[in-house]
Amino acid sequence: MFWTSWFLAALAITLAWPAPVLLSRAGWPARAPFSAMVLWQAIALAGGLSMIGAMLCYGLVPLGGSLSSGLHGLLRVVSGQQSLDTLGPVHAFALSAAALLSAHLVFTLWLTYFRINRQRSRHRDLLNLLSSPSRDRPDTLVINHEAPVAYCLPGGSRSVTVLSDGLMTLLSPEELHAVLLHEQTHLAQRHHLLLWAFAAWRSALPWLPTSRLAQRAVSSLIEIMADDVALRSVGKSTLVAAIALVASGPARLPAAELVGGGAEQIDTPATTSARLGRLLTPAPALGAGTQAAVVAAALLLLAVPTALLLVPGILA
């Protein structure tokens, strides 16, 4: 148990700092967005698991040789069959920290979900009053505004894609089709769930490099994935034109001045440049073998802390 806790702590530190920094600087994620996405999720999950696991195991050391015997011991202490003195202040502190961190993570996840849902439903209320359904496209709303804007609002069966009048006059029908395919991919692949989880991870542990880097990487990877799906049906030059036209459009409008500057933006301008750069000077996709290896590494990353916690005596 003692060595397990130290090994988990080392893993937690690796996943909190060096691993995400290296991954965020690597060039290959743009060439294998799906594998990179799996890896980021594994880093976040394994990081959280080893963080909590390390404190839990360390705290349980005086009570038993494995997680289950330690937890049984804890139950005896809590129910008064065993004295609290067997635990000692340091181990008791580690156990409380583990419990607090778990509660904090779960609570933040729930709170973020609640806040996002409330904002979405308020937005949907206003949309229902201000927009009109597109005549020839299902699940698409058109809003009367000169800024060229396209976005999707997830919400199960009520998911919609919203286009502005400004966008429809700016883009050709082909380019508009590319934009719609991009947005529909966000909805079809449930990208909002990823954004939710990583937004919660970030607001729970904002001081951790991994949570900030992961959120940034994930929001850029979903754009790449949506672009890739759109490219199956439209030409590359069409998508490039659509991105460039929309990106160069709204900066001149008063709304952009109102919102520019101030708070830190998550989808940094770098995302748009990176998308365009990737389309204009394409790098070949990572080989299938390498991609499989990345996914396997991600699964291993999850399996190691899980096995250390559940299988007794691995690191006796």
Add this chain to the structure above:
Amino acid sequence: MATLGDLERAVMDLLWEHPEAITANTLRDLLSQRPSATEADSRPLAVTTVLTVLSRLEKKGLVERERATRPHRYRAVTSRADHTAELMLEVLGSAPDREAVLARFIGTVSEGEAETLRKLLGRD
């Protein structure tokens, strides 16, 4: 049969057209005069239905009630243009969770980058 959502929309449209506060009775009359009302639903609209819709809109913060006179008069809290501006600000803005609330085709672009793109596209 028109849904509550359709009715909310129709009521808001009318309130935006009439900036002076109006009563639920007047609203009912105006709603029945709409050309689309007759073809969608031939039954006359009850004032209680209009009142239900109005209280829903009031709860959402879109409609306010003047209680000084009886019957109460209703008006839109802000104009249609202001609501659209609010919506667009939410879309274009940089609220912390905006990314997770809705996914935009293009994120916020700096003025310098937009300039480069305009040159690339050959527009001024």
